[in-house]
Amino acid sequence: MSKTLVNSINIVVAFFIGVINCDGRNQVSTYDRDVTLTLKQKSILDEFAGIVSKKLPHKYMIEEMYLIRWLRVKNYNIPDAVNYLLQNIQWREENRMDFISASEDWSDMARDFKYHIEGQDRAAQPLLYVSVDELDIRKSVVNGKTERLLRFVDKGLEEAAQIVNTLGKKYKNVTRGQIIINLFGYNLVEHGCLRCIPVILRGILSYETHYPEYVDQLILLNTPSIAQPLINAATALLSESTRRSLKIYGTNKRDNLKILDTMFERDQIPLEIGGTKVYGGQALDYEDDW
Numbered sequence: 683m684s685k686t687l688v689n690s691i692n693i694v695v696a697f698f699i700g701v702i703n704c705d706g707r708n709q710v711s712t713y714d715r716d717v718t719l720t721l722k723q724k725s726i727l728d729e730f731a732g733i734v735s736k737k738l739p740h741k742y743m744i745e746e747m748y749l750i751r752w753l754r755v756k757n758y759n760i761p762d763a764v765n766y767l768l769q770n771i772q773w774r775e776e777n778r779m780d781f782i783s784a785s786e787d788w789s790d791m792a793r794d795f796k797y798h799i800e801g802q803d804r805a806a807q808p809l810l811y812v813s814v815d816e817l818d819i820r821k822s823v824v825n826g827k828t829e830r831l832l833r834f835v836d837k838g839l840e841e842a843a844q845i846v847n848t849l850g851k852k853y854k855n856v857t858r859g860q861i862i863i864n865l866f867g868y869n870l871v872e873h874g875c876l877r878c879i880p881v882i883l884r885g886i887l888s889y890e891t892h893y894p895e896y897v898d899q900l901i902l903l904n905t906p907s908i909a910q911p912l913i914n915a916a917t918a919l920l921s922e923s924t925r926r927s928l929k930i931y932g933t934n935k936r937d938n939l940k941i942l943d944t945m946f947e948r949d950q951i952p953l954e955i956g957g958t959k960v961y962g963g964q965a966l967d968y969e970d971d972w
Contacts, residue, residue, distance in 0.1 A: 712898045713805070716747065716857040726758050733764055738771065740780075742847045747857055751895040755921060770892055782837045790827075791834040794818045798961040799842050801950040807898055808849065808859040810842045811952055811961070815867030819878040828881055835885040836892070843893045858898040860945070864955055866904035866933075874912055886916050895923055899945075902930045903938050903955060 719727065727746060730753055735744045742748055749767075756762040774780070796816040801809035822831040842859055849856040868874070873882075889896075902913070917925060931938050939956035951957020 713855065713857055716750070716895075719750075723753075723758060726760060727753060730760050730763060733760070734767055737768060739775075742851060745847075745851065747850055748847065755894040755923065773892060777833075777836070779836070779840055782833070782840055786837075788834060788837065791822075791830065794821055795831065795834060796961075797838045798952070799838075799845060800961055801946070801952075801959055803860050803898075803945045803950065804947065805855075806849065806853065807856055808842065808845045809946070809950065810838070810859060810861045811864070812862070813864040813866070813952075813954065814873055815864075818872050819881055820872045820875050823875075823877045823881060831881060832884055832888065836888055839889055839893050843896050846896055858896055860898050860901070862901045862903060862942075862952075862955075864903050864952070865906060865909055866954070868906055868909050870908060874908065879912060879915065882912065883916060883919060886919050890919065890921055890924065894921065897924060897927050899929055900924065900927045902928070904933045904935075905930050906933065 727750055731744065731746070731749055734749070738744055752763045752767040752770075753760075756766055778785070794817070796813070798811045799808060801811065803809060819831070822828060842861075846856060846859050872878070905913070913930065917928065920928065931941065935956060939951070942951050942956065946957070948957045950959055952959045952961065
């Protein structure tokens with residue numbers, strides 16, 4: 683077959699970070715999309731890697747799966763992706779992101795803001811779980827800790843992203859994680875106040891800017907109608923990829939649990955939304971009406 687003919691066919695090639703699961707099952711479709719490229723896209727990836735690899739401070743950053751995130755979010759435009767990635771490296775250095783968890787005392791934030799990264803879905807993708815009744819955004823704003831809170835958000839995103847990176851390198855079958863945000867308890871005083879909304883939107887922008895394409899599904903559970911204006915404002919900031927990942931579900935607990943059961947084992951689903959998972963330090967004040 684001639685080279686011209688090969689190049690004229692939309693051949694799909696996989697750069698195998700590892701397509702076989704630990705347990706031998708087929709991976710979720712998001713994984714297949716993440717590790718599958720056309721020949722043209724693979725060529726662009728190789729060129730991109732050649733430009734940026736020597737400028738990246740960590741080995742995980744030169745992995746193809748890490749690099750492809752920045753290309754995809756910029757529609758495979760190499761100059762745009764180079765600028766985007768290098769700006770992120772500069773942000774990481776300026777904000778000491780490599781040391782954000784180990785070298786800072788977060789006890790002041792941990793009392794009023796909790797997130798949990800201890801579970802996984804059926805495909806071994808890590809789960810970041812947040813319940814809004816464990817958040818008091820207004821308190822931090824009123825106390826002049828807005829920037830501190832936003833850095834705490836970055837800490838959580840960094841920890842979740844590094845788990846994805848570590849699992850991906852170790853098992854070769856993880857490219858993203860899951861996020862569940864339980865909106866039970868959402869109210870306009872602690873979460874939807876006029877001074878709270880900009881904080882939430884800035885947190886979303888931080889994810890989009892610094893951790894693109896790390897989420898498989900972003901699931902909102904127990905979504906009340908009063909949260910819709912905030913969701914509309916937040917959705918406008920999301921990339922096309924994140925908008926595709928966004929799944930919004932209402933307040934029917936049994937229906938929500940049926941959806942979660944397709945993704946998670948019960949022992950990985952938090953107790954308050956129908957499973958048996960109990961996180962360290964989590965309040966167990968819930969309604970047992972499943």
